[in-house]
Amino acid sequence: xxxxxxxxxxxxxxxxxxxxxxxxxxxxxxxxxxxxxxxxxxxxxxxxxxxxxxxxxxxxxxxxxxxxxxxxxxxxxxxxxxxxxxxxxxxxxxxxxxxxxxxxxxxxxxxxxxxxxxxxxxxxxxxxxxxxxxxxxxxxxxxxxxxxxxxxxxxxxxxxxxxxxxxxxxxxxxxxxxxxxxxxxxxxxxxxxxxxxxxxxxxxxxxxxxxxxxxxxxxxxxxxxxxxxxxxxxxxxxxxxxxxxxxxxxxxxxxxxxxxxxxxxxxxxxxxxxxxxxxxxxxxxxxxxxxxxxxxxxxxxxxxxxxxxxxxxxxxxxxxxxxxxxxxxxxxxxxxxxxxxxxxxxxxxxxxxx
Numbered sequence: 001x002x003x004x005x006x007x008x009x010x011x012x013x014x015x016x017x018x019x020x021x022x023x024x025x026x027x028x029x030x031x032x033x034x035x036x037x038x039x040x041x042x043x044x045x046x047x048x049x050x051x052x053x054x055x056x057x058x059x060x061x062x063x064x065x066x067x068x069x070x071x072x073x074x075x076x077x078x079x080x081x082x083x084x085x086x087x088x089x090x091x092x093x094x095x096x097x098x099x100x101x102x103x104x105x106x107x108x109x110x111x112x113x114x115x116x117x118x119x120x121x122x123x124x125x126x127x128x129x130x131x132x133x134x135x136x137x138x139x140x141x142x143x144x145x146x147x148x149x150x151x152x153x154x155x156x157x158x159x160x161x162x163x164x165x166x167x168x169x170x171x172x173x174x175x176x177x178x179x180x181x182x183x184x185x186x187x188x189x190x191x192x193x194x195x196x197x198x199x200x201x202x203x204x205x206x207x208x209x210x211x212x213x214x215x216x217x218x219x220x221x222x223x224x225x226x227x228x229x230x231x232x233x234x235x236x237x238x239x240x241x242x243x244x245x246x247x248x249x250x251x252x253x254x255x256x257x258x259x260x261x262x263x264x265x266x267x268x269x270x271x272x273x274x275x276x277x278x279x280x281x282x283x284x285x286x287x288x289x290x291x292x293x294x295x296x297x298x299x300x301x302x303x304x305x306x307x308x309x310x311x312x313x314x315x316x317x318x319x320x321x322x323x324x325x326x327x328x329x330x331x332x333x334x335x336x337x338x339x340x341x342x343x344x345x346x347x348x349x350x351x352x353x354x
Contacts, residue, residue, distance in 0.1 A: 007126035008328040008345075011061050013051035016329055021063075024130040031082055031133045032074035033090070035347035036145040037354070038125045039067035039153070039319075040335045042178075044117060048332055054275070056119045065125025066092040066116035069139065069148030070347075079133040088136040089148035090124060091155075091301050092116035108298040115296075125328065127347055137301045140309040146344055146354040150183075150315045151304040153342075156270065157183030158304060159297035161191055164243040164268040168192035171240075173233050173260050174214075176247035177205040179342050180270055182212055182318060184245045189213040190313050197233050197241070199253075208341065211317060226252050230260035241265065249273025255280060263287040270294045316354075318342040324352060 007021045026032045043053060044064045051058045072086045082088065094114045095102045101110040114132075117123025124131070139148045161184060166172060170193045174181050177200035188196055189212075197216040198209045206217035216236040220229065233256075234240050240262035246254050249271030257267045258280050267289060284291060307313040320340030323331040325347045335343045346352045 005126055005128045006325055007063050008065065008325070009061050009063055010048055010051075010058055012058070013049060016048050016064070016332060018326065018328060021126065023128045026074055026076045026130045028076045028078040029133055030076045030130045031072045031079060031088075031136055032128060032130050033070035033088065033124075033136070034073045035068060035070040035124055035126060035129055036087075036351065037069050037149040038065045038345045038347060039149050040065075040331060040343045040345065041067055041153070042335075044123075044125075045332060045336050047117070047119075049336065052119075053272070058119050060120060062117065062119055063122035063124070063126055064117045065123035065345075066118075067149050067152040068092070068116075068124045068129075069145045069151075070124075070129065072136075073128070076133060082133055082136060082138065087139040087145065087148065089139055089151045089301060089305065090116075090131055091135040091137065092123070092152065093296060094132045094135045106298060108296045125325070125345060125347070127325070137305060139305065143305065143308045144316075144354045146319055147308050147315055149344065150318060150342070151301060151308070153179050153318075154183050154187070154304045154307075154313070154315055155297035155300035156180055156294070157185075157187035158300045160184050160245055160268050160270050160294050161187045163292050163294055164245060164266045166191045166193055166243055169194045170242045171237050172196045173237075173241040173244040173257065174198040174247060175244065175253045175257050176200060176271060177202075177209045177214075177217075178247065179318060181245075181247035182209060182341065183315070184247060184270070185209060185212055185214055186313055186315065187307075188243075188245075190307060195237050197236050199229070199233075199256075205341070208317065212314075226255035227259050229256045233260045243268070245270060247271045251277040251279075258284050258289060258291070261289050263289065266290045266292060268292050268294055319344050319354070322346060322352075324349075
């Protein structure tokens with residue numbers, strides 16, 4: 001094993017450096033991974049540009065990256081289910097204590113959870129990384145490393161659709177055709193949604209949404225009011241949707257999602273925007289439209305792996321750009337400019353394949 005551990009470290013807003021860190025030693029319940037594929041998330045870019053997201057502030061140098069997969073190269077003494085050579089996908093959120101959220105299965109809501117690349121916790125955009133073995137999931141032979149890394153955003157889509165109650169025959173309205181909107185689309189169709197309409201500002205994203213199974217695509221312009229856009233979605237579907245999944249965080253888009261949803265339906269807010277937004281709350285209340293939040297995911301990796309292994313779900317088209325780890329800054333700049341959909345960094349010098 002090479003003893004250099006090239007890592008993408010954020011020191012302050014705009015100051016992302018590639019530095020050599022020590023190769024970590026796994027504890028009894030950990031595995032040491034040789035990282036292979038790490039996707040760049042919008043949150044990684046936000047930390048790079050602004051040094052914070054809400055109350056999470058980068059105060060000390062932090063390794064970025066949390067959409068990841070790798071190969072086991074060392075196993076802790078208490079680990080029984082993994083061995084050296086296993087290919088794994090990494091769930092980045094690991095509970096630190098057995099609190100009430102852990103006990104009820106809602107460990108993603110634990111206020112003390114460890115989460116990769118969320119201050120003060122380091123991420124895994126590096127050559128070698130150690131992680132709790134219970135949150136590393138073995139990949140079937142027919143699932144690639146890149147698909148393994150994409151399980152993280154796919155899990156957001158799974159959790160959002162579960163929170164929304166998407167099921168056989170559901171009609172679904174998705175606001176935003178970025179990476180998260182697209183995985184919500186993929187999962188909604190896999191769960192049996194009969195019709196999905198998706199919005200975006202950019203025609204190329206809507207074109208990819210069509211390729212991934214969207215029944216209708218709706219281009220958004222700044223001139224359209226939320227009620228008008230909601231009516232356009234209804235006209236395309238022929239009915240008001242059972243479910244709206246908001247993936248932009250933009251105030252007007254959340255308003256559109258509420259207006260669009262049928263009485264008794266569900267709006268799930270996935271996108272993160274301003275802390276305070278103005279919403280047509282009474283409109284939702286008098287029509288018994290439920291508004292539900294989403295915070296990351298929980299208990300989703302086994303389902304995601306099964307979806308990918310079965311071939312029923314295809315996330316490969318989401319990857320539009322690949323860079324070696326040595327070009328991490330260029331990769332981040334590509335993501336920031338909004339070029340493509342998902343930028344993937346390849347961390348293993350000997351294996352740059354998907």
